[in-house]
Amino acid sequence: MSEPLLEIDGLDIRYETKDGEIHAVTDASFAIDTNEFFGLVGESGSGKSTIAKSIIGGLDDNGSVTAGEIRFRGEPIHSMTERELSERIRWKEIAYIPQASMNSLDPIMRLDKQAVELAKVHTDWSKQRAIDRLTELFEVVGLPGERIYEYPHQFSGGMQQRAIIAFSLFLEPSLLIADEPTTALDVIMQDQILTHLKSIQEEEDVSIVMITHDISVIFENCDSMAVLHGGQVSELGDVTRMFDSPSHPYSYLLQQAFPDIRHPKRDLSVIEGQPPQLQDEVDYCTFANRCPWSTDECVESRPPLQAVGDDNQYTSCIRYDEIEELGHRSPENTRSEVGGSNHE
């Protein structure tokens, strides 16, 4: 098998705060292959943006990688200097579109001029080449090429988001990380952006990591996915496999909360409880408190991410081989059968 494009390996990330340390990410591992459409899903505060920022060396000043490695084409990049990252990796190899990126274009400069400036700083391209590249990218994201001669304020929100995606691809990166790229947009615009991301992956030969709290967006668009809960990877692998047979209670319950055309009469479940505070060492399963099937063993140590069979699916649930059976029983009955889950 060829080497993955990006590998996150046993990653721990902490934030220093005046009230102590926040263990935002604990022992996270996943890999992204060349030309893959990868989804990173989890609820608010699960650590998605923290991981994304760490990949491009953009953690907030109080955050740091305290263990593990981030490798790009096999080379560790988490320990690169700011200069190395900005000269070799950021935008040229890995482009990151943060949440709320709507204001990231210069409002008082025409887009063609912004492209020429970008090319001047980062490449030896001619002015014409920069203009041609932006025109080509506008067409890939579904904007008429001639609109590159306009100002950002002449664009609607959805068009601005597409222009931002076009700019992020300008320097021909191999990996694009899009953090909640459609959250601020209406449903029709969301759908158009997602369709364009798919064609970008094919036409620009780029891998995409899409970050979202909406698992249905991942099921509909991605090849592989990682589910995050409380800074831990709960489940990882092929999207179809995880849709058909989730092997972690969190992804099982998320999947149950997603309307499925195959089971139109199924009740949609709600995941109860709050995510953990993450102030102390995370040496337990962060889903145990909310899990209908957790046992005392789930809070005694941190569950390892382990392979499910020989397929491309990994879970951090120690009861993974019982999930399907447990899911068919009532959570309340199950809880008393296995010894309770009140690890408050």
Ligand SMILES: Nc1ncnc2c1ncn2[C@@H]1O[C@H](COP(=O)(O)OP(=O)(O)OP(=O)(O)O)[C@@H](O)[C@H]1O
């Ligand atoms: N600069 C910071 N200082 C302290 N804690 C932080 C900081 N940034 C994030 N956190 C905490 O780290 C954890 C992970 O946050 P993160 O923003 O990565 O989650 P997320 O899954 O991207 O959430 P959202 O979808 O709301 O953006 C949360 O507990 C959050 O409060």
